[in-house]
Amino acid sequence: xxxxxxxxxxxxxxxxxxxxxxxxxxxxxxxxxxxxxxxxxxxxxxxxxxxxxxxxxxxxxxxxxxxxxxxxxxxxxxxxxxxxxxxxxxxxxxxxxxxxxxxxxxxxxxxxxxxxxxxxxxxxxxxxxxxxxxxxxxxxxxxxxxxxxxxxxxxxxxxxxxxxxxxxxxxxxxxxxxxxxxxxxxxxxxxxxxxxxxxxxxxxxxxxxxxxxxxxxxxxxxxxxxxxxxxxxxxxxxxxxxxxxxxxxxxxxxxxxxxxxxxxxxxxxxxxxxxxxxxxxxxxxxxxxxxxxxxxxxxxxxxxxxxxxxxxxxxxxxxxxxxxxxxxxxxxxxxxxxxxxxxxxxxxxxxxxxxxxxxxxxxxxxxxxxxxxxxxxxxxxxxxxxxxxxxxxxxxxxxxxxxxxxxxxxxxxxxxxxxxxxxxxxxxxxxxxxxxxxxxxxxxxxxxxxxxxxxxxxxxxxxxxxxxxxxxxxxxxxxxxxxxxxxxxxxxxxxxxxxxxxxxxxxxxxxxxxxxxxxxxxxxxxxxxxxxxxxxxxxxxxxxxxxxxxxxxxxxxxxxxxxxxxxxxxxxxxxxxxxxxxxxxxxxxxxxxxxxxxxxxxxxxxxxxxxxxxxxxxxxxxxxxxxxxxxxxxxxxxxxxxxxxxxxxxxxxxxxxxxxxxxxxxxxxxxxxxxxxxxxxxxxxxxxxxxxxxxxxxxxxxxxxxxxxxxxxxxxxxxxxxxxxxxxxxxxxxxxxxxxxxxxxxxxxxxxxxxxxxxxxxxxxxxxxxxxxxxxxxxxxxxxxxxxxxxxxxxxxxxxxxxxxxxxxxxxxxxxxxxxxxxxxxxxxxxxxxxxxxxxxxxxxxxxxxxxxxxxxxxxxxxxxxxxxxxxxxxxxxxxxxxxxxxxxxxxxxxxxxxxxxxxxxxxxxxxxxxxxxxxx
DNA sequence: ACTGATGCGTC
DNA sequence: GTCGGAC
DNA sequence: GTCCGACGACGCATCAGT
Numbered sequence: 001x002x003x004x005x006x007x008x009x010x011x012x013x014x015x016x017x018x019x020x021x022x023x024x025x026x027x028x029x030x031x032x033x034x035x036x037x038x039x040x041x042x043x044x045x046x047x048x049x050x051x052x053x054x055x056x057x058x059x060x061x062x063x064x065x066x067x068x069x070x071x072x073x074x075x076x077x078x079x080x081x082x083x084x085x086x087x088x089x090x091x092x093x094x095x096x097x098x099x100x101x102x103x104x105x106x107x108x109x110x111x112x113x114x115x116x117x118x119x120x121x122x123x124x125x126x127x128x129x130x131x132x133x134x135x136x137x138x139x140x141x142x143x144x145x146x147x148x149x150x151x152x153x154x155x156x157x158x159x160x161x162x163x164x165x166x167x168x169x170x171x172x173x174x175x176x177x178x179x180x181x182x183x184x185x186x187x188x189x190x191x192x193x194x195x196x197x198x199x200x201x202x203x204x205x206x207x208x209x210x211x212x213x214x215x216x217x218x219x220x221x222x223x224x225x226x227x228x229x230x231x232x233x234x235x236x237x238x239x240x241x242x243x244x245x246x247x248x249x250x251x252x253x254x255x256x257x258x259x260x261x262x263x264x265x266x267x268x269x270x271x272x273x274x275x276x277x278x279x280x281x282x283x284x285x286x287x288x289x290x291x292x293x294x295x296x297x298x299x300x301x302x303x304x305x306x307x308x309x310x311x312x313x314x315x316x317x318x319x320x321x322x323x324x325x326x327x328x329x330x331x332x333x334x335x336x337x338x339x340x341x342x343x344x345x346x347x348x349x350x351x352x353x354x355x356x357x358x359x360x361x362x363x364x365x366x367x368x369x370x371x372x373x374x375x376x377x378x379x380x381x382x383x384x385x386x387x388x389x390x391x392x393x394x395x396x397x398x399x400x401x402x403x404x405x406x407x408x409x410x411x412x413x414x415x416x417x418x419x420x421x422x423x424x425x426x427x428x429x430x431x432x433x434x435x436x437x438x439x440x441x442x443x444x445x446x447x448x449x450x451x452x453x454x455x456x457x458x459x460x461x462x463x464x465x466x467x468x469x470x471x472x473x474x475x476x477x478x479x480x481x482x483x484x485x486x487x488x489x490x491x492x493x494x495x496x497x498x499x500x501x502x503x504x505x506x507x508x509x510x511x512x513x514x515x516x517x518x519x520x521x522x523x524x525x526x527x528x529x530x531x532x533x534x535x536x537x538x539x540x541x542x543x544x545x546x547x548x549x550x551x552x553x554x555x556x557x558x559x560x561x562x563x564x565x566x567x568x569x570x571x572x573x574x575x576x577x578x579x580x581x582x583x584x585x586x587x588x589x590x591x592x593x594x595x596x597x598x599x600x601x602x603x604x605x606x607x608x609x610x611x612x613x614x615x616x617x618x619x620x621x622x623x624x625x626x627x628x629x630x631x632x633x634x635x636x637x638x639x640x641x642x643x644x645x646x647x648x649x650x651x652x653x654x655x656x657x658x659x660x661x662x663x664x665x666x667x668x669x670x671x672x673x674x675x676x677x678x679x680x681x682x683x684x685x686x687x688x689x690x691x692x693x694x695x696x697x698x699x700x701x702x703x704x705x706x707x708x709x710x711x712x713x714x715x716x717x718x719x720x721x722x723x724x725x726x727x728x729x730x731x732x733x734x735x736x737x738x739x740x741x742x743x744x745x746x747x748x749x750x751x752x753x754x755x756x757x758x759x760x761x762x763x764x765x766x767x768x769x770x771x772x773x774x775x776x777x778x779x780x781x782x783x784x785x786x787x788x789x790x791x792x793x794x795x796x797x798x799x800x801x802x803x804x805x806x807x808x809x810x811x812x813x814x815x816x817x818x819x820x821x822x823x824x825x826x827x828x829x830x831x832x833x834x835x836x837x838x839x840x841x842x843x844x845x846x847x848x849x850x851x852x853x854x855x856x857x858x859x860x861x862x863x864x865x866x867x868x869x870x871x872x873x874x875x876x877x878x879x880x881x882x883x884x885x886x887x888x889x890x891x892x893x894x895x896x897x898x899x900x901x902x903x904x905x906x907x908x909x910x911x912x913x914x915x916x917x918x919x920x921x
Numbered sequence: 922a923c924t925g926a927t928g929c930g931t932c
Numbered sequence: 933g934t935c936g937g938a939c
Numbered sequence: 940g941t942c943c944g945a946c947g948a949c950g951c952a953t954c955a956g957t
Binding site: 414447742801856857872874 | 940941942943944945946947948949950951952953954955
C-alpha cells in the first residue's frame with residue numbers, strides 16, 4: 001500500500017489517454033481532446049447531493065446528476081456521516097434524533113426537580129434512580145453512569161451567559177472571580193467538607209501505585225534518579241494513607257481559616273503560599289486550585305503576569321505538597337510524561353463529545369452545536385456540567401489523581417478501549433466543579449490554550465523556586481523576595497530561570513528535573529541532570545529569513561555558514577558508551593523527542609560505518625531523507641512519510657533513507673552545547689565518516705557575500721532541498737544553547753522571497769467556523785481552482801493562516817453575501833473537506849505555498865497527473881485578495897498541473913525515470 | 922478480515 | 933510547517 | 940526577539956463496526 005503510493009508518485013503517467021483516467025466527460029461539454037479535462041468529481045459531487053440536507057432547495061443543483069460518474073457506494077456512506085458531523089447548530093433540528101429532545105434546549109430548573117433526566121437516546125430507565133449512591137458510583141465507573149444525575153440543557157440559566165462574551169475575546173473580558181454565577185456556587189458548598197469521608201477508596205492507593213509502576217521502571221533505568229524514586233515512593237504512600245485522617249481533622253479544625261477552593265486566587269496581592277492556599281500541608285492539591293489558576297492565566301494577556309499567577313500556585317505546592325508539583329506541571333502543559341515514552345490519550349474531540357453528551361444527557365449533535373456556539377468544547381462542557389446535579393457528589397478531583405487517571409487512560413488499549421476510555425472520562429467529568437470541567441476537557445482535547453506554555457511555565461517554576469525555595473540555604477523560607485531589593489531578586493530569578501531552562505533543554509524530562517529541583521534546589525540542578533545519551537534534548541530551530549539581506553543584518557560582521565536544508569525528518573541519534581560505543585543501545589529521536597528508534601532499523605544497522613574508532617559515545621543532529629539509491633537522488637518528503645512508523649524491520653523497508661548529519665552535540669561523554677559550531681563541526685568531520693547514500697555531511701559553504709548565498713540557495717533547490725540553513729560559526733551565537741535562544745539559526749527558503757516560490761489565485765468556495773481565539777468568525781476557508789474544461793471548481797486546499805484579525809473580521813462579514821445553502825453541483829471536493837458554510841464562487845485570493853503535492857483529499861487537476869489524486873498545496877497561506885479577478889479567472893487545473901510538474905523534485909524524478917516531461921504537453 | 926473513522930505525528 | 937498578536 | 944495558538948497537507952497506527 002505504501003508501495004502503491006510510492007509507485008504512483010514515481011510513475012507519473014504523462015499519457016493523455018491512459019485508459020480510465022480521462023473519462024468521458026459527462027455533460028455534453030465533454031471535449032474529447034481534453035485529456036486535460038478532469039474527470040469530474042466522481043464520488044463527491046454525486047454523493048454529496050444525495051446526502052445533503054433535506055431542506056436544500058437550490059435549483060440549479062439538481063442538474064445532471066445522472067450523468068455524473070458513478071460513485072462508489074462507500075463514499076456515499078461516508079458522505080452522509082461526515083455531513084452529519086459538521087452539521088451546523090442551525091440545523092440541529094434536522095438531525096436524526098428520533099426524539100423530542102433534539103430541538104429546543106429544555107429549560108432546566110436546577111434545584112428541586114426530581115432526580116433524573118433520562119436521555120431517550122441512552123434509554124436510561126428511571127427505575128435506576130432508586131439505586132443507592134454507592135451503586136451509582138459504581139455505575140459511573142462502568143459507564144452506566146448517567147442515571148444518578150440530573151441534567152439539563154445548556155443555556156438554561158440566563159445569568160450564565162458570560163460565555164458568549166468570553167468567546168468573543170477571551171482575553172479582554174476578565175472573568176470576575178467572585179461573581180461566578182450563583183448556580184455554580186450552589187454546586188459546591190457541601191462538596192468540600194465531604195472530601196473523603198465516604199471515600200474509603202482503595203482507589204487512591206491503587207491509582208498511585210499503578211501509575212507508578214511504569215514510571216518506576218523507567219526511572220530505575222536512570223541511575224541518577226534512583227535515590228529519589230525510593231524516597232518519593234515512600235512519602236507518597238504514607239501520605240495517601242494519612243490523607244484520610246488528616247483531611248478530616250483539617251477540615252474540622254482549620255477549615256475556617258482556609259480559602260474556599262472555589263475562591264482560590266493565585267492573583268491575590270501579596271500572595272501567601274500557605275495562608276492563601278486552599279489546602280493544607282501534606283494534603284493532596286485539589287484540582288480546583290489548578291483550574292482556578294488556569295482561569296486566571298487565561299484571563300491575562302501579559303506574559304509576566306501569567307507567570308506570576310502560575311508561580312504563586314507553584315509556591316503553594318512547593319510549600320505544602322511538593323510531591324504534587326510534578327503532576328501539576330504535567331497538567332499545565334498537557335503532557336502525560338516525557339515524549340519519548342510515547343504515551344497517548346487516543347481520545348480527542350469526537351470521542352470527547354460523545355463522553356460529554358452521554359454524561360449530561362445530550363445528544364452528540366447538541367454537544368457539537370454548543371461547542372460550535374461557544375467556539376470550544378471545554379466551555380460547552382463546563383456549561384453542561386454546571387447544569388447537572390448528582391445525587392451523590394463524587395469525591396473532588398485531585399491534581400495527582402487526575403494526572404494518574406490520564407496516564408491510566410493512555411494505558412488502555414485494545415478492543416473496546418474507546419468505550420472504556422469514555423466511561424473513565426465520564427467518571428472524571430462528573431466529579432468536576434466549576435471550571436474544572438473546562439480544563440479537564442481541554443486537557444483531554446490535548447490543548448489547554450490558556451496562553452501559557454512550556455517557556456512560561458519554566459519561567460514560573462524559576463520564579464517560584466527563587467521565591468519559595470524547596471531546598472538549599474533558604475529552604476523553608478516562604479518569600480525570599482521580602483527583604484531584598486527588587487533588582488536583586490530579579491537577578492536571582494534570572495539566574496534560576498537560566499539554570500532551569502538550560503537543564504530542561506538538555507534533559508527535557510520533568511520526571512528527572514522536578515524531583516532534583518525539589519531535593520537539591522535550582523542551583524544544584526546541573527549536577528543532577530545533564531545531557532545524557534539516551535535522553536533526547538531539545539533541538540535548535542530556525543527563524544525564517546525573508547531575504548538574503550536579512551542574513552547579513554542578523555549576522556552583522558560575524559562569520560556564518562550556509563547548509564542545505566534537506567526536506568526530511570529531524571533525527572537526533574544517540575549512541576551511549578563509556579569505553580566503546582554500545583551500538584545496540586543507540587536510539588533515534590524526533591524533533592519533538594519522540595522515540596523513533598524502531599522506525600529506522602536500517603539506519604541503526606549501518607551505524608558502524610559512521611563512527612570512527614575514536615568514538616565511544618555521541619549525540620548527532622541529522623536530517624533523515626528519503627533516497628533513491630539506484631538513481632542517487634533525494635526523494636520528496638511525501639515519499640519519506642510513507643515509511644512504516646513503528647517496529648519496522650530492516651528487511652521490509654521500502655523507502656531507503658540517507659541521513660545528512662549536520663551537528664554533533666556530545667562526543668565521548670562530553671557535551672558540546674557550549675562549543676561554537678565551527679568546533680563542533682570540526683569534531684564531527686574528524687570523528688565520523690561519510691558513506692555515500694547512507695551517511696553524508698550536510699552540504700555546506702561558508703559564504704561571505706550575498707551573491708554567494710543566493711547562488712548556494714539556488715543550487716540547493718536544484719538539489720531537491722528546501723533552501724538553506726544559516727548559522728553563526730564562532731562565539732556565543734554559535735553555541736547550541738537552546739535555553740538562551742531556541743531559534744538561533746536562520747532558514748532561507750525560496751517561497752519566503754518576494755517573487756520566489758509558487759503563488760496561486762484561488763476561489764473561495766466555503767468557510768469554516770473559527771475556534772478558540774477565532775471563535776465567532778470564520779477561521780478557515782476552502783479554496784478551489786477553476787477548471788474551464790469541466791466548468792468546475794475543484795478543491796485545492798483549505799487555508800487558515802496569513803490573515804490578520806482584521807482580515808478575518810472583514811471576510812466573515814463580506815462573505816455573508818455569498819453564502820449558499822448547498823454546494824453547487826459543479827463543485828468538486830472530498831466529503832471530509834466540506835466546509836461549515838458554502839459560498840458561491842466569487843472571491844479570488846492570492847495564496848502562496850512551498851510545494852504542490854499529490855493529494856488524496858483535494859481535486860485540483862484531478863486526472864491530469866494521477867488517475868484519482870488531485871493536487872494540493874503544501875504550507876498554504878493567504879497573501880491578498882485579488883479584487884481584479886473574477887472567479888473564472890482563477891488559476892486553472894491545468895496550470896496547477898503544470899506547476900506541479902515543474903517542481904524540481906518532480907522533474908528530478910522524471911529524468912531519473914527517463915521520461916521527458918515535455919511529452920506531456 | 923476488512924473498511925472507515927479517529928487520533929497523532931511529521932513537515 | 934506559516935502566520936499574526938501581544939508583549 | 941520571544942512566546943503562543945490560530946490554522947495547513949499528509950500518512951501511518953489503531954480501533955469500531957461490520
